[in-house]
Amino acid sequence: MTLLGQIENNYLPLAAGFSEQSVAALSSWFQHWLNGDRQVPSALLLAEDEDPALVSQQLGFEPATNNVPDDYTETFLLVRTTGSTSTPKLVALTSKAVKTSVQATHEALAGPGQWVLALPPHHIAGAMVVARSLLAGFSPVVCARPQGNFDLDEFSKATTTALQQTRSTNTPIYTALVPRQIEQILSSSVATASARKYQTILVGGAAMSKQLAQEAKQAGLILVTTYGSSETCGGCVYDRKALPGVKLKVDETGRLLINSPTLMTGYVNASTDWVTDEMGKRFLPTSDLAEIDCEGRLSILGRADWIINTGGEKVNPLAVEARLIDHPQITAAVVVGLPDPTWGEKVCALIVPARQATPNTDPAQNDTTLDLRQIRDWVTTTLGKPCAPKEILLVSQVPTKGIGKLDREAAKRLARQNLPAEDSN
Structure with a gap:
């Protein structure tokens, strides 16, 4: 049987x-x-x-x-x-x-x-x-x-x-x-x-x-x-x-x-x-x-099916998320890849600000707004430019499922609905 x-x-x-x-x-x-x-x-x-x-x-x-x-x-x-x-x-x-x-x-x-x-x-x-x-x-x-x-x-x-x-x-x-x-x-x-x-x-x-x-x-x-x-x-x-x-x-x-x-x-x-x-x-x-490592300590680097291939560069979203969450103005983040006509895929980040914020590209503004260019630089300095998000979407919370796992498929759908279809940078 x-x-x-x-x-x-x-x-x-x-x-x-x-x-x-x-x-x-x-x-x-x-x-x-x-x-x-x-x-x-x-x-x-x-x-x-x-x-x-x-x-x-x-x-x-x-x-x-x-x-x-x-x-x-x-x-x-x-x-x-x-x-x-x-x-x-x-x-x-x-x-x-x-x-x-x-x-x-x-x-x-x-x-x-x-x-x-x-x-x-x-x-x-x-x-x-x-x-x-x-x-x-x-x-x-x-x-x-x-x-x-x-x-x-x-x-x-x-x-x-x-x-x-x-x-x-x-x-x-x-x-x-x-x-x-x-x-x-x-x-x-x-x-x-x-x-x-x-x-x-x-x-x-x-x-x-x-x-x-x-x-x-x-x-x-x-x-x-x-x-x-x-x-x-x-x-x-x-x-x-x-x-x-x-x-x-x-x-x-x-x-x-x-x-x-x-x-x-x-x-x-x-x-x-x-x-x-x-x-x-x-x-x-x-x-x-x-x-x-040599002492048997396990480090999870991400999932094989999460890897983003942008212009031939392999980007691990887990590493980008960890860097984003280290930023003092960010409490949560999820990174996904969306189709891009030039690069194959582009790195996109959904970010939960530490406080109410609106997208801001002017560094002269005070720190109550989230400087999106500075966020990209924050990632670039440690992980390199290919890992810097091409698109950033501010959200009130990241999608989850089950007992609290990130729902990457839901995040990807949310990004598709709210971010440009093609990279204009």
Whole structure:
């Protein structure tokens, strides 16, 4: 029987949201599997308002038999990727992989603890918070979302609840957040005081700027940055170092390969192009361009499919974004490539100013306006002229998706709609 046949006949669409009923149902199902009960079906995690039939149709359930291992009968968790492809991939995970990931996390931190759920549990980052808390012997404390969004008052309430539940045992409390949530917390003295109570806050889902990391450190927050994906049961690299059992290497094209006991079994609706080394170890090829230094520290340089080719020069948008965010008048940026009749592609930047600003090309103006020529020079001085944005669009916020990842396709559409079709510089 193919994986498709097994999943279609034995999976449970499970709404995984922030309501008390939803988290209780998810926790109960998790507990059955983590305790070894194989009588319950696998679960496809959905947001509370999603239609299971529509999701299955969107995923395009088609048999995937190429390079599929034989252990799909152990699949217990199905989660969707939030990658750049139009059709999300459906990842099959075993309870063994999830347990191994939880153990590695607790070894890397201060041991098992109480976790506060502040990320959507139908994403792998939120689901792993539930698993970590349950395997530590606690029900996760839910950071409620009365208006549908992350709420600072609810974050403080959830923190207080977690502290009350662990006070007698002196158990550490943890949570996992995305950079945008850290920004929101730092805007409130009350929320910042709550965040200081955590033994560790895992931060992932998107790159965190150096400026934000420094502000968080100065505020007394203990952050650990993570790298991982649905395919690796969430974070498998903490503060640039691989967790126990995780092996990283870079292939001849510069792409990162991952071998880990936390790896998925495979995709349900697509084949997996595993890479096997000379020792027979199976590696997952990623789309991330990376470097690993002599001490094993990982640096993500960008994605192979993000590279902008402008006049024969290869521009990494991640490097340009990092430089832009270092500018004192810029809080966020996303860089994309748009077609250009002369250069093939041109570098375009969507920028969120640190304060209300309008485009200004006159350096004689005061610093309450954003000098776009100076912004280009700012990039040129460190990265070279080809990396300087040909076009700049000021926006109130950068497009995101999932748990806070930059949505580059949406950014590209926004740029096409609002920037000149051809370079007039």
